Amino acid sequence: MxxxxxxxxxxxxxxxxxxxxxxxxxxxxxxxxxxxxxxxQTASDTRQHSLATTLAAQAMDCLQSGRHGCAITHPITVQGTPYTITHQLRERPGLALMDVTVQVQWPLKGRAHVGTSRQANSPAEQGNGLMVLHSSIDQVPAWLSVSSP
Incomplete structure (x- = not known):
């Protein structure tokens, strides 16, 4: 038992x-x-990236339209995140083209900074997000190519 x-x-x-x-x-x-x-964190990063893309596209549209007074050289703060927009216009020698580059930079919030043991080279290593758009503007006036029948 x-x-x-x-x-x-x-x-x-x-x-x-x-x-x-x-x-x-x-x-x-x-x-x-x-x-x-x-x-x-991924949702926040996506929101910041989408907003940076929108700001860069607006700045590029303003530059390509040839309007004067485009307010794209000052920092913009949206929902507590500061965005810095810079642009560069560069003529291509021998061509009637101008290269346009728009760059938007913002701090990545809540991310650990990469490159603590060595010198940080890129904006991502410095804890910044970066959006760069490139385009070209034709410097030939639109009316020049118009012909009458």
């Missing part, structure tokens, strides 16, 4: 099972929390 286990041993085993279950639950919750924080 088998002898029944003492009641204290069964209670000790139940306590051990509860401890293991709590540890597994804690590890799962820590992983879920980390995943949620990463998703929030």
């Amino acid at each position: 088998s002898t029944p286990k003492p009641r204290n041993a069964q209670q000790g085993l139940a306590l051990l099972e509860a401890l293991v279950a709590s540890a597994v639950l804690g590890i799962g919750l820590a992983g879920a929390t980390r995943l949620t924080l990463h998703a929030l």
Whole structure:
């Protein structure tokens, strides 16, 4: 015949099972929390990148249209993030073209700075986001190519 286990041993085993279950639950919750924080950071980065793309496209449109008074050389702050817009116009020698470059730079919030042990070279290594658009403008007046039938 088998002898029944003492009641204290069964209670000790139940306590051990509860401890293991709590540890597994804690590890799962820590992983879920980390995943949620990463998703929030990615959403913030995507919003900042989309806004930088919009600002760069607006600046490029203004420059290509030839309008005067395009306010694209001052910093812009949107939802607490400062964006710096710069542009460069460069003529191509021997051609009636002008190269246009628009650059938007902003600080990446909540990201660890890369390159702490060496000199940071690129804007991403300095903790900055960067959006660059390139285009060309035809310097020949539009009316010049119009011919009458």
